[in-house]
Amino acid sequence: xxxxxxxxxxxxxxxxxxxxxxxxxxxxxxxxxxxxxxxxxxxxxxxxxxxxxxxxxxxxxxxxxxxxxxxxxxxxxxxxxxxxxxxxxxxxxxxxxxxxxxxxxxxxxxxxxxxxxxxxxxxxxxxxxxxxxxxxxxxxxxxxxxxxxxxxxxxxxxxxxxxxxxxxxxxxxxxxxxxxxxxxxxxxxxxxxxxxxxxxxxxxxxxxxxxxxxxxxxxxxxxxxxxxxxxxxxxxxxxxxxxxxxxxxxxxxxxxxxxxxxxxxxxxxxxxxxxxxxxxxxxxxxxxxxxxxxxxxxxxxxxxxxxxxxxxxxxxxxxxxxxxxxxxxxxxxxxxxxxxxxxxxxxxxxxxxxxxxxxxxxxxxxxxxxxxxxxxxxxxxxxxxxxxxxx
Amino acid sequence: xxxxxxxxxxxxxxxxxxxxxxxxxxxxxxxxxxxxxxxxxxxxxxxxxxxxxxxxxxxxxxxxxxxxxxx
Numbered sequence: 001x002x003x004x005x006x007x008x009x010x011x012x013x014x015x016x017x018x019x020x021x022x023x024x025x026x027x028x029x030x031x032x033x034x035x036x037x038x039x040x041x042x043x044x045x046x047x048x049x050x051x052x053x054x055x056x057x058x059x060x061x062x063x064x065x066x067x068x069x070x071x072x073x074x075x076x077x078x079x080x081x082x083x084x085x086x087x088x089x090x091x092x093x094x095x096x097x098x099x100x101x102x103x104x105x106x107x108x109x110x111x112x113x114x115x116x117x118x119x120x121x122x123x124x125x126x127x128x129x130x131x132x133x134x135x136x137x138x139x140x141x142x143x144x145x146x147x148x149x150x151x152x153x154x155x156x157x158x159x160x161x162x163x164x165x166x167x168x169x170x171x172x173x174x175x176x177x178x179x180x181x182x183x184x185x186x187x188x189x190x191x192x193x194x195x196x197x198x199x200x201x202x203x204x205x206x207x208x209x210x211x212x213x214x215x216x217x218x219x220x221x222x223x224x225x226x227x228x229x230x231x232x233x234x235x236x237x238x239x240x241x242x243x244x245x246x247x248x249x250x251x252x253x254x255x256x257x258x259x260x261x262x263x264x265x266x267x268x269x270x271x272x273x274x275x276x277x278x279x280x281x282x283x284x285x286x287x288x289x290x291x292x293x294x295x296x297x298x299x300x301x302x303x304x305x306x307x308x309x310x311x312x313x314x315x316x317x318x319x320x321x322x323x324x325x326x327x328x329x330x331x332x333x334x335x336x337x338x339x340x341x342x343x344x345x346x347x348x349x350x351x352x353x354x355x356x357x358x359x360x361x362x363x364x365x366x367x368x369x370x371x372x373x374x375x376x377x378x379x380x381x382x383x384x385x386x387x388x389x390x391x
Numbered sequence: 392x393x394x395x396x397x398x399x400x401x402x403x404x405x406x407x408x409x410x411x412x413x414x415x416x417x418x419x420x421x422x423x424x425x426x427x428x429x430x431x432x433x434x435x436x437x438x439x440x441x442x443x444x445x446x447x448x449x450x451x452x453x454x455x456x457x458x459x460x461x462x
């Protein structure tokens with residue numbers, strides 16, 4: 001495990017914690033959903049000849065421990081990543097982090113609830129059935145909180161894979177909950193009706209939140225992160241880029257500003273330079289330009305580049321997004337023009353842009369860029385691999 | 392010093408007849424027609440004590456307990 005992790009950490013350039021945080025978060029919601037489903041199976045008392053009742057309980061317990069393990073990884077890597085200031089106190093005490101306080105706070109709240117459920121389950125024989133049972137009901141509360149936490153603070157929310165996972169988990173848990181309400185003996189019919197209506201209302205609210213919140217562009221600036229922190233993060237990104245690249249880009253920028261093509265559509269229609277066959281790695285140079293913010297804060301950043309190969313293949317990336325008051329930019333979509341072919345930007349992480357073009361062959365382009373903030377000159381490398389990548 | 396001896400006790404009010412205990416410890420527990428446990432024998436033999444403990448821990452209603460026999 002560690003052996004496999006080591007090269008990964010090197011390959012992602014110290015972003016291993018960041019990747020672990022996101023992945024363990026998604027795995028946690030899947031495990032939490034499965035745990036709840038098994039808990040429902042156990043409490044409904046469903047059995048068959050091949051599935052004795054103690055099996056539901058055992059799998060429920062073991063899955064819940066696995067889930068808490070992944071939540072532990074999720075929490076520790078979030079704090080250890082250090083890109084945004086999230087401390088160990090923010091893990092326990094909700095709603096005090098400067099970064100997306102509400103949605104990160106829901107995660108902390110969920111963590112507290114999970115700990116409460118874990119501790120009371122471990123001490124079940126000491127505290128008695130009634131108290132254990134009462135606290136255990138909180139697990140039902142935990143799930144929607146975890147879902148909203150994932151939607152609101154997860155940076156991968158718009159990815160089709162993540163949406164798919166969340167839809168499947170939601171459908172499974174809702175089906176289980178409906179089954180629980182239909183067979184529940186411990187609650188009167190009015191209580192069960194109220195729980196059903198409440199669930200429908202909450203789930204509609206969550207769906208509405210997802211559609212109008214995180215799935216709309218510019219969420220990172222509407223999610224409550226303080227303007228001061230956004231400004232700080234923008235400065236951090238600009239600062240590191242400027243300091244690491246000034247010596248090289250100053251000269252490279254001067255020589256490469258001349259071949260800059262007309263921005264945006266120009267590269268696709270005008271020039272039909274040969275596109276290198278994947279796999280390839282080539283240095284790129286170019287310039288960055290940016291449109292002024294429109295009335296709604298929308299901006300467009302154009303990166304006009306050329307590969308340093310014989311054909312001088314043009315590579316243009318157009319990123320659309322919104323500008324915040326704090327000076328940061330939230331990018332929501334991007335297109336890439338590579339030679340005569342067009343594609344989509346599928347990933348943006350610091351100075352690394354991942355794009356996919358489908359013609360002439362499905363190719364994944366990973367573009368590592370350094371942008372000199374003063375001269376807007378770009379230097380970097382582009383790596384093309386065949387296929388649509390692993391995302 | 393002699394080892395402690397135990398017997399199984401069902402709390403008939405707490406028990407709701409889930410039947411987990413009889414699944415886990417059929418050596419000393421069977422179910423009546425309504426699913427409630429019937430205990431066979433008194434003292435739990437030493438070799439079966441771990442199984443008996445597992446059955447008590449897994450009772451969803453905490454209705455099954457191991458009680459020390461005073462002698």
